Amino acid sequence: MSDDTEEVLSGVGPRLKGLRLQRNKTLAEMSEETGISASTLSRLDSGQRRPNLELLLPLARAYSVPLDELVGAPATGDPRIHLRPVIRNGQTILPLSKGAGGVQAFKHLLPGGPTLPQPEPKVHEGYEWMYVLRGQLRVVLGARDFVLKQGEAAEFDTRTPHWFGRATTDSVEFLTLFGPQGERVHVRAAPAR
Numbered sequence: 669m670s671d672d673t674e675e676v677l678s679g680v681g682p683r684l685k686g687l688r689l690q691r692n693k694t695l696a697e698m699s700e701e702t703g704i705s706a707s708t709l710s711r712l713d714s715g716q717r718r719p720n721l722e723l724l725l726p727l728a729r730a731y732s733v734p735l736d737e738l739v740g741a742p743a744t745g746d747p748r749i750h751l752r753p754v755i756r757n758g759q760t761i762l763p764l765s766k767g768a769g770g771v772q773a774f775k776h777l778l779p780g781g782p783t784l785p786q787p788e789p790k791v792h793e794g795y796e797w798m799y800v801l802r803g804q805l806r807v808v809l810g811a812r813d814f815v816l817k818q819g820e821a822a823e824f825d826t827r828t829p830h831w832f833g834r835a836t837t838d839s840v841e842f843l844t845l846f847g848p849q850g851e852r853v854h855v856r857a858a859p860a861r
Contacts, residue, residue: 679740680724681715687731687738688713702726733766758785764843771847778803780839787813789829795847797823798832803840807832816842 688698688709695706695713702709704723711717712727719739728735754761764773787808798805799821806815808831809824815835816822824830826846834840 676740677718678715680719680738681713683738683740684709684719684727685713687733691731698727698730701730737766771845774844774846775801776840776842776844778805778834778840780834780837782837784835784837785833787831787833789831791829792826793848794826795823796826796830797821797845799843801841801843803838803842804835805832805840805842806835 699706760777762775800816
């Protein structure tokens, strides 16, 4: 085995342990989430067990990180971002940030259609900020029902029942920043002169 490969593999354990601790997960919780025994996870964390794809793939999924980031693969020098869209409830969601934890950024695309969607408010932990790039976005937030137009933004605690969808039959594009409970988005602008 080459020295480069040995160096990459020896760095996996500390990265795995760091990710687990950063997310406040126990070995038992990670074992339940990945199906990998707690003892195997412990040996991986400490570097006593050599990582293989069978172990790394479920861990990369559980930590929401690309496999090359998990193993610390050398950078390719290619600055392009390869977005992997997710289609959920008829909308396309493009993750714009990597990793889990902290504030995450997303671009949402709601396709146009002949009928308007009906609100189905949901609640969950977190704090959300949204900004409309194109179109009109209907936002239901508790008892409030309003429309955000291009260039408008809103922020709210996601423990408040909320829903958003098209306000017209036209498509809508908007950005969201989502963070854990207690983390708020702070938008700063230069002072007026």
